[in-house]
Amino acid sequence: xxxxxxxxxxxxxxxxxxxxxxxxxxxxxxxxxxxxxxxxxxxxxxxxxxxxxxxxxxxxxxxxxxxxxxxxxxxxxxxxxxxxxxxxxxxxxxxxxxxxxxxxxxxxxxxxxxxxxxxxxxxxxxxxxxxxxxxxxxxxxxxxxxxxxxxxxxxxxxxxxxxxxxxxxxxxxxxxxxxxxxxxxxxxxxxxxxxxxxxxxxxxxxxxxxxxxxxxxxxxxxxxxxxxxxxxxxxxxxxxxxxxxxxxxxxxxxxxxxxxxxxxxxxxxxxxxxxxxxxx
Amino acid sequence: xxxxxxxxxxxxxxxxxxxxxxxxxxxxxxxxxxxxxxxxxxxxxxxxxxxxxxxxxxxxxxxxxxxxxxxxxxxxxxxxxxxxxxxxxxxxxxxxxxxxxxxxxxxxxxxxxxxxxxxxxxxxxxxxxxxxxxxxxxxxxxxxxxxxxxxxxxxxxxxxxxxxxxxxxxxxxxxxxxxxxxxxx
Numbered sequence: 329x330x331x332x333x334x335x336x337x338x339x340x341x342x343x344x345x346x347x348x349x350x351x352x353x354x355x356x357x358x359x360x361x362x363x364x365x366x367x368x369x370x371x372x373x374x375x376x377x378x379x380x381x382x383x384x385x386x387x388x389x390x391x392x393x394x395x396x397x398x399x400x401x402x403x404x405x406x407x408x409x410x411x412x413x414x415x416x417x418x419x420x421x422x423x424x425x426x427x428x429x430x431x432x433x434x435x436x437x438x439x440x441x442x443x444x445x446x447x448x449x450x451x452x453x454x455x456x457x458x459x460x461x462x463x464x465x466x467x468x469x470x471x472x473x474x475x476x477x478x479x480x481x482x483x484x485x486x487x488x489x490x491x492x493x494x495x496x497x498x499x500x501x502x503x504x505x506x507x508x509x510x511x512x513x514x515x516x517x518x519x520x521x522x523x524x525x526x527x528x529x530x531x532x533x534x535x536x537x538x539x540x541x542x543x544x545x546x547x548x549x550x551x552x553x554x555x556x557x558x559x560x561x562x563x564x565x566x567x568x569x570x571x572x573x574x575x576x577x578x579x580x581x582x583x584x585x586x587x588x589x590x591x592x593x594x595x596x597x598x599x600x601x602x603x604x605x606x607x608x
Numbered sequence: 609x610x611x612x613x614x615x616x617x618x619x620x621x622x623x624x625x626x627x628x629x630x631x632x633x634x635x636x637x638x639x640x641x642x643x644x645x646x647x648x649x650x651x652x653x654x655x656x657x658x659x660x661x662x663x664x665x666x667x668x669x670x671x672x673x674x675x676x677x678x679x680x681x682x683x684x685x686x687x688x689x690x691x692x693x694x695x696x697x698x699x700x701x702x703x704x705x706x707x708x709x710x711x712x713x714x715x716x717x718x719x720x721x722x723x724x725x726x727x728x729x730x731x732x733x734x735x736x737x738x739x740x741x742x743x744x745x746x747x748x749x750x751x752x753x754x755x756x757x758x759x760x761x762x763x764x765x766x767x768x769x770x771x772x773x774x775x776x777x778x779x780x781x782x783x784x785x786x787x788x789x790x791x792x793x
Contacts, residue, residue, distance in 0.1 A: 369789060371771070375733055382739040386684070395674045395684040395737040433683055435674040435757050445644065447756040476689045476711075476734060508782055509689045509712040511734035563790030567711065567733060569771070570785030600735050 329411045330464040332608050334420035337412075337466070340606050341424025344470045345400060346432035348602040349392045352383035355538040356515075356601050359576040363513055363566075372571030376513075379566075379599060393600045397434035398472030400425045400454030401532060407463035418456060426450040437475070457529065469536050471603040477514060477596040480506035483528065486590040495520060495592055496555060502594040503559050503575065508568020511598035513576045515539055516559065519593040522583035530581035531595035536603050539577025552578045576601075613767075617665030618706035620726045626772045628779035632730065634768040638667045638709065642688050644758040645751070646696040653699050660751035660760055664704030671709075672757040673747070674737070682747040682763075684737025687711040690729070694718050701725040709770055713782050723778050730770035731781075743768040 352360075357380070364376040386393040402421055406412075414420075429436060429451040438452060439445040461467075482502045486494045499518055506514075519531030542549035555578045565571025576599065585591060614622065616636030626632070639661050641649065652659055670690050674683030690710030694717065697708070701721045708727070711734040722729065732740060746764035753759050773781040 369785070371785070378733050378736050378739060382733075382736040385742070386738040389738065391677060391680070391738050391741070392674045392684040393738060394735045395672060395686050396688065397674055397684075433675045433677045435672065435683070437672075437757060447758070449756055479689065507713060507786075508731075509691065511711065558792065561791040563786040563788065565786060565789055567731065568713075568782055568786065569731070569773070570781075570787075570789045572789055598735055 331411050331413050332466050334414040337420040338424040342428035344604045345428030348604040349397045350390050351387050355540045363573040367571050367573050369565050369571035371569045372566040375566040396474040398474045401471045401473050402456045403469040405459045405461045405467040407465045409464035410466050422452045425452050425454045466608040468606050474598050477510035477598040480510040481595045483593045488590050510596045513573045513599050515597040515601045516578045517595040518580040520582050521585035526583050527591035527593040531593035534579035534581040535597045537579045548580050552580050623726045623728045623776050626728050628772050628775045628781045630772040632770050635766045638669045638763050640669045640671045640761040642670050642672050644755045645760050646693050650696050665706050667707035669709040682741050682744045685741050686737035687732040726776045729774040731773040732770045
């Protein structure tokens with residue numbers, strides 16, 4: 329049994345919130361550099377140049393890339409040999425978010441009740457998922473999820489006979505309908521299978537994978553590549569003002585499903601695509 | 609595409625001179641207001657009470673900035689998505705709102721009202737909040753402080769870069785530009 333103290337969790341979560349909001353991911357930066365070269369629209373090219381400049385300023389001045397510093401989503405993988413000591417893990421995660429958003433001058437964007445809509449003023453709660461896995465480590469994957477892109481996400485319960493073609497058509501329709509709203513060039517997370525909730529959860533999880541890493545399943549990796557090409561033929565372009573860079577990446581996750589169903593969730597992320605991983 | 613330097617407040621003439629595709633650098637005063645602030649503005653108009661700032665000739669920026677770190681004027685302050693304000697925009701245009709800065713498409717109703725009331729819609733780059741912050745020289749909350757990130761702020765800006773995406777003549781860059789690059793049917 330290995331002990332992990334909640335104080336370490338608090339500190340780690342806090343730091344991850346700040347880091348991912350200030351510093352653009354390596355994979356995203358590389359993709360933007362390539363997009364600036366490949367972009368044929370003059371407005372699009374200049375927008376990508378500004379996005380790169382923006383990330384440079386944010387990193388240099390240690391300030392947020394974007395004012396929407398997101399709602400925090402955390403996937404925790406707890407090795408079953410780990411013993412959490414010093415308090416409740418959930419409390420530690422929420423406290424880490426609170427401290428990170430305060431200390432990092434990050435925007436508090438969460439309302440405590442979706443209908444009454446009073447700001448919680450500390451960006452809590454975050455959304456936390458737990459998985460029990462083998463081993464003696466605690467893996468924390470954290471994203472600061474902006475809502476311009478979250479709002480453009482969609483669910484569809486396809487028929488089994490709709491197959492891969494049906495999935496492709498749905499993903500393309502969601503991206504096309506989203507147009508300029510989710511801050512293209514976007515990252516597209518697709519969850520296929522499971523139940524309504526599972527499809528949404530794995531679509532979110534897909535956004536945690538770096539965009540230069542393909543699915544380990546060959547036909548799914550092919551689908552990711554094909555969808556990225558087709559999305560970039562839609563013409564939406566950077567900020568929806570036209571061009572050949574509408575998406576930087578497509579990540580797909582699968583889960584077994586019922587004989588009667590083919591759930592698909594498309595979860596869109598903006599070009600900031602803030603996520604981080606840490607082990608304790 | 610022309611680069612035009614614009615000083616606030618806007619007038620009918622300055623609005624009509626702007627064409628979709630123009631790049632502008634705005635200087636002067638702009639007011640931030642997003643979802644919750646719009647709801648309060650509309651409620652205030654409905655009750656016939658005084659608004660917290662003069663709408664006539666003004667520009668509203670759909671933005672909720674992140675907090676200013678010590679020694680900074682403002683945090684990141686890019687635009688939020690505009691469509692959420694569409695249904696609350698007409699009463700503001702009727703009272704003389706001349707410009708809106710945001711990102712993303714507007715409803716046909718808003719576009720039509722922009723023609724009727726001579727107003728212009730600019731896009732700032734979504735997700736470029738650190739870059740945009742450099743144009744903000746002064747930043748004061750003037751209303752609805754209790755809304756936190758959604759309070760109304762009066763910003764003094766210099767050379768705030770934006771693109772005219774929908775002009776007062778009904779031209780819309782979101783309609784005209786993507787189709788030029790679309791290679792699927």
